[in-house]
Amino acid sequence: MKFFISIILTVLLAFAFGLYLPWWSIALAAFMVSALIPVKPGWAFLVGFISLFLLWGGLAWFQSVNNNHILAHRMSQVILKEDDPAKLTLFAALIGGVIGGFAALSGRLFRTLLR
Amino acid sequence: MRILFFLLALATTIALVVILDTTKLLPAPLGRWLSPQQGIWQNAESLDHDYNANLTIPGLKGNTEVYFDERLVPHIFSDNEEDPYFVQGYLHAKFRLWQMEFQTHFISGRISEIVGDAGIKSDRGFRRMGITSAAESSLAFMEKDEVMRQTMDAYTAGVNAYIENLPESQLPIEYKLLGYKPEKWTNLKSVLFFKAMSYDLVGGDDDFEQTNLLKILGEADYNFLFPQAEDSLSPIIPKGIPFTKSAEIPLAPADADSVYFHRRDSLWFTQEFKPDPDNGSNNWVVSGSKTKSGKPILCNDPHLSLSLPSIWMEMQITTPTSNAYGVTFPGLPIVVIGFNDYIAFGVTNAGRELKDYYEIRFRDASRTEYWFNNAWKKADLRIEQISVKGSAPFIDTVAYTVFGPVIYDKTFKDKLNQNKAYALSWIAHYPSNPLKMWYQLNRAKNYNDYLDAVQYFNEPSQNIVFASKEGDIAIKQEGKFPLRWEGQGSFVMPGTDSSYMWKEFIPRQDNPFSHNPEQGYLSSANQRAVDTSYPYFIPGSYDMYRGVSINRRLSVMSNITPDDMKRLQNDNYNVFAEHMRPLMLRYVDRDRLSPEALRFLTLLEQWNLNSDIQETGPTIFENWVDSLRPALFRDELFRNDLPVIFPSDEIIAQSLIRDSSSFKFIDNTKTPETETLADILTSSLEKATPGLKKAEDDHRLEWGKFKNTSVYHLLRERMLPFGRLGLPIGGGKHIINATKQKNGPSWKMVIHMTTPTEAYGIYPGGQNGNPGSPFYDNTVLDWAKGQHYKLWVMQQNEKKDKRVKATMKFSS
Numbered sequence: 014m015k016f017f018i019s020i021i022l023t024v025l026l027a028f029a030f031g032l033y034l035p036w037w038s039i040a041l042a043a044f045m046v047s048a049l050i051p052v053k054p055g056w057a058f059l060v061g062f063i064s065l066f067l068l069w070g071g072l073a074w075f076q077s078v079n080n081n082h083i084l085a086h087r088m089s090q091v092i093l094k095e096d097d098p099a100k101l102t103l104f105a106a107l108i109g110g111v112i113g114g115f116a117a118l119s120g121r122l123f124r125t126l127l128r
Numbered sequence: 129m130r131i132l133f134f135l136l137a138l139a140t141t142i143a144l145v146v147i148l149d150t151t152k153l154l155p156a157p158l159g160r161w162l163s164p165q166q167g168i169w170q171n172a173e174s175l176d177h178d179y180n181a182n183l184t185i186p187g188l189k190g191n192t193e194v195y196f197d198e199r200l201v202p203h204i205f206s207d208n209e210e211d212p213y214f215v216q217g218y219l220h221a222k223f224r225l226w227q228m229e230f231q232t233h234f235i236s237g238r239i240s241e242i243v244g245d246a247g248i249k250s251d252r253g254f255r256r257m258g259i260t261s262a263a264e265s266s267l268a269f270m271e272k273d274e275v276m277r278q279t280m281d282a283y284t285a286g287v288n289a290y291i292e293n294l295p296e297s298q299l300p301i302e303y304k305l306l307g308y309k310p311e312k313w314t315n316l317k318s319v320l321f322f323k324a325m326s327y328d329l330v331g332g333d334d335d336f337e338q339t340n341l342l343k344i345l346g347e348a349d350y351n352f353l354f355p356q357a358e359d360s361l362s363p364i365i366p367k368g369i370p371f372t373k374s375a376e377i378p379l380a381p382a383d384a385d386s387v388y389f390h391r392r393d394s395l396w397f398t399q400e401f402k403p404d405p406d407n408g409s410n411n412w413v414v415s416g417s418k419t420k421s422g423k424p425i426l427c428n429d430p431h432l433s434l435s436l437p438s439i440w441m442e443m444q445i446t447t448p449t450s451n452a453y454g455v456t457f458p459g460l461p462i463v464v465i466g467f468n469d470y471i472a473f474g475v476t477n478a479g480r481e482l483k484d485y486y487e488i489r490f491r492d493a494s495r496t497e498y499w500f501n502n503a504w505k506k507a508d509l510r511i512e513q514i515s516v517k518g519s520a521p522f523i524d525t526v527a528y529t530v531f532g533p534v535i536y537d538k539t540f541k542d543k544l545n546q547n548k549a550y551a552l553s554w555i556a557h558y559p560s561n562p563l564k565m566w567y568q569l570n571r572a573k574n575y576n577d578y579l580d581a582v583q584y585f586n587e588p589s590q591n592i593v594f595a596s597k598e599g600d601i602a603i604k605q606e607g608k609f610p611l612r613w614e615g616q617g618s619f620v621m622p623g624t625d626s627s628y629m630w631k632e633f634i635p636r637q638d639n640p641f642s643h644n645p646e647q648g649y650l651s652s653a654n655q656r657a658v659d660t661s662y663p664y665f666i667p668g669s670y671d672m673y674r675g676v677s678i679n680r681r682l683s684v685m686s687n688i689t690p691d692d693m694k695r696l697q698n699d700n701y702n703v704f705a706e707h708m709r710p711l712m713l714r715y716v717d718r719d720r721l722s723p724e725a726l727r728f729l730t731l732l733e734q735w736n737l738n739s740d741i742q743e744t745g746p747t748i749f750e751n752w753v754d755s756l757r758p759a760l761f762r763d764e765l766f767r768n769d770l771p772v773i774f775p776s777d778e779i780i781a782q783s784l785i786r787d788s789s790s791f792k793f794i795d796n797t798k799t800p801e802t803e804t805l806a807d808i809l810t811s812s813l814e815k816a817t818p819g820l821k822k823a824e825d826d827h828r829l830e831w832g833k834f835k836n837t838s839v840y841h842l843l844r845e846r847m848l849p850f851g852r853l854g855l856p857i858g859g860g861k862h863i864i865n866a867t868k869q870k871n872g873p874s875w876k877m878v879i880h881m882t883t884p885t886e887a888y889g890i891y892p893g894g895q896n897g898n899p900g901s902p903f904y905d906n907t908v909l910d911w912a913k914g915q916h917y918k919l920w921v922m923q924q925n926e927k928k929d930k931r932v933k934a935t936m937k938f939s940s
Contacts, residue, residue, distance in 0.1 A: 028165075031163070031164075031165035031166070032165065035166070036149075036159055036163035036165065036166045036167065037145045037149060037159065040141055040145055068164075069162075069163070069164055072164035072165065072169065073162070073164040073169045076164060076169045076170070076172045077169065077172055079172070079174040079175060079176075080172035080173060080174060080175065080900060081175055081902070082172075083172065083173075083899075083901070083902060084168065084171055084172040084173075084301075084899060084900030086849075087849045087850055087899055088161075088168050088849075090848075090849035091305075091849050091850075092156065092158070092161070092162075101162075104158075104162065105162035105163075105164065105169075108148060108158060108159055108162055109163075112141065112144050112145060112148070112159065115137060115140045115141040115144060116141045118137045118141075119134065119138040119140075122130065122133050122134035122137050123134055123138075125130055125134070126130055126131060126134055
């Protein structure tokens with residue numbers, strides 16, 4: 014249960030931060046949620062990863078679909094050197110996920126320090 | 129132990145953020161780019177994006193409404209004369225901010241700020257041309273004109289109103305990808321945009337090459353290969369119209385013969401800053417006597433480097449005194465090519481040479497003094513600090529002389545490494561107020577208003593074509609032109625005394641001009657404006673064949689309709705090939721050709737002389753001519769690898785046709801035999817054959833594929849996926865449809881002077897400069913197909929029309 018609550022909270026907090034703060038504020042969000050709500054230490058990484066994977070992947074895909082992938086077609090050629098909007102979205106989601114995962118893990122280990 | 133784990137996890141997180149936020153390890157800050165809330169996804173404009181807005185901006189004079197139609201063309205309606213230009217600035221910024229700033233950064237020598245030290249050479253070059261100091265003096269001149277100052281102030285305020293409220297997430301994508309932010313717009317930047325146009329249109333010259341050629345060839349051969357006017361020239365001003373001469377032509381300096389025309393040394397020098405030589409344009413106008421409706425039709429297609437975002441943005445601007453429709457330059461207020469309810473106007477480049485070099489003798493390496501009129505004269509030193517992304521600023525010192533800035537000297541050499549110093553005299557250094565002409569043309573009602581408007585135009589010199597609903601047609605070549613003695617400025621001039629300087633200018637009333645000629649039409653296509661009866665010396669870089677084509681067609685047309693004019697703009701007939709091919713086919717020695725070359729010759733023979741996409745003839749013709757040029761001239765012209773240029777295609781065709789057996793350049797002087805035209809035609813076709821075979825094997829022998837017309841993003845190779853490459857479109861050099869690989873008709877317009885005005889137009893690109901918008905490149909394929917859109921001149925009472933897709937309201 015805590016696992017799902019953590020995910021929902023991380024997604025919401027990262028989204029709110031993103032409205033006002035630089036892109037890497039997602040790391041702050043993931044860190045804070047896992048420092049405040051303890052899940053089993055091994056699961057913390059997963060909470061951060063899943064939250065940000067879903068948030069970044071979801072937002073990117075949503076915006077790209079509404080755009081008929083016009084920009085993603087172009088940018089995937091710039092970044093991945095191949096025309097594949099889905100792959101570019103997945104790539105964005107993975108970046109969000111990995112940062113979210115390590116940030117959440119850091120938050121969880123920070124909590125154990127204080128105990 | 130626990131602390132170690134924590135630190136390890138934290139360090140990994142921080143390292144990941146740093147790596148993905150910077151280019152320290154990766155070539156791109158991928159985290160910043162791919163963040164859905166800040167990065168590129170924010171530029172993915174929704175297909176049903178809502179452009180409606182209600183903006184309250186303090187300082188506006190009244191109310192302005194903007195109606196966007198289906199092609200995102202804004203129709204601006206304002207109750208005063210200033211706010212519409214505020215709104216124009218706002219809309220330019222909203223749709224084209226990055227391009228406006230990038231182009232003005234580029235021309236003012238500030239590109240290193242964006243791309244790092246790769247830009248230093250270009251930045252130094254533009255600064256050494258004196259562009260910014262010229263823009264500053266032009267701005268001071270323009271701002272003395274109250275109306276122009278208000279117009280520019282309003283425009284600048286509009287651009288800045290947009291920038292001020294632009295959140296970082298909404299920055300144009302190029303800023304995000306290149307990692308910088310827009311700065312405030314200024315009136316100076318608008319003037320810099322003008323100077324960019326002047327660089328593109330009157331920034332070309334071959335003075336160094338011509339200096340070498342004169343020495344290599346001698347005066348007689350030089351004048352033969354590089355004459356002032358060709359035999360088959362079809363000038364802009366119909367032959368037989370008398371010219372006025374209200375100024376005395378100055379005498380050449382007494383020592384010109386010895387130190388100028390017959391200088392002893394050669395110039396080991398390459399001029400590296402040259403605009404795209406394919407820049408040019410067509411315009412023409414036919415009077416009611418030649419049209420079906422009895423009303424004039426005016427047409428214009430300016431040929432510029434094809435780019436995305438497009439150089440143009442289409443707009444209708446309605447104020448209490450004007451209702452102008454046409455294309456605008458993001459960066460400038462007012463409609464530049466277009467029409468209103470009474471008249472239509474268009475421009476082509478005059479092609480006159482307005483850039484000269486003077487050889488400067490500095491006293492010493494400090495460049496503080498130079499020899500002038502028998503004394504050492506102080507140079508003004510301007511310090512140029514070039515900011516460079518990722519490294520320390522580059523400091524350059526430019527010496528200004530009485531002639532102009534010293535562009536090349538010991539500290540800024542060309543690649544051949546000569547240690548001479550050259551000052552630049554350029555028409556763009558003179559203060560001018562070209563905006564005033566356009567402001568008045570936007571409001572002109574008749575022929576007299578047109579005449580009144582064009583007198584304000586100094587640079588870049590243009591052929592300004594005109595038609596009115598009253599039935600007048602006219603063309604005038606306008607600009608500020610130095611009054612030259614014969615030969616002045618064709619070669620690099622001595623810079624040690626005042627006798628070689630520009631002193632006076634050709635009186636305005638003597639500029640080439642025609643109004644309602646008997647023939648019922650007027651046209652210009654960058655050819656020499658006048659035949660040799662014109663009393664002044666007017667060197668230039670002219671193109672002859674398009675003018676021949678257009679005039680030949682217009683002269684026989686009658687009952688003309690707008691559709692006829694659209695077809696003429698798309699005409700792919702190659703007059704140069706018409707002149708050259710019979711000669712090539714007649715003299716080439718078939719018996720000596722390889723079977724492969726013979727096959728290509730047969731294909732060329734079968735060609736209908738239209739450079740259409742599916743034809744192979746044009747590919748063979750162009751490649752053959754490309755190998756013929758050096759075969760004719762390399763032995764005589766390329767001595768010791770001194771920089772030179774080839775004679776023009778017009779002169780090659782003219783000389784060979786007139787003189788196929790004894791044209792002296794046919795013989796290759798490097799061989800003991802005396803070659804004939806048959807010899808060099810045969811060997812040059814043979815030489816072109818492997819390349820043609822390769823093209824054929826790659827399935828690109830067809831002209832459209834071989835030519836490979838492409839509209840690149842302004843960042844070119846750095847951002848290929850933002851361009852539209854390999855477009856199926858015919859035409860080419862010397863052809864009315866002047867679409868080359870990277871240059872072509874950047875706007876095609878046909879205006880029928882009926883009431884209401886019947887207007888058509890198209891440019892390759894789209895109204896929105898955002899590569900993530902459906903309006904970024906939506907017109908490219910229609911443009912390539914040769915289509916024109918019908919332009920909607922919206923009326924005040926059509927606000928409810930179903931073509932209106934969004935409304936923006938501006939008030940204070």
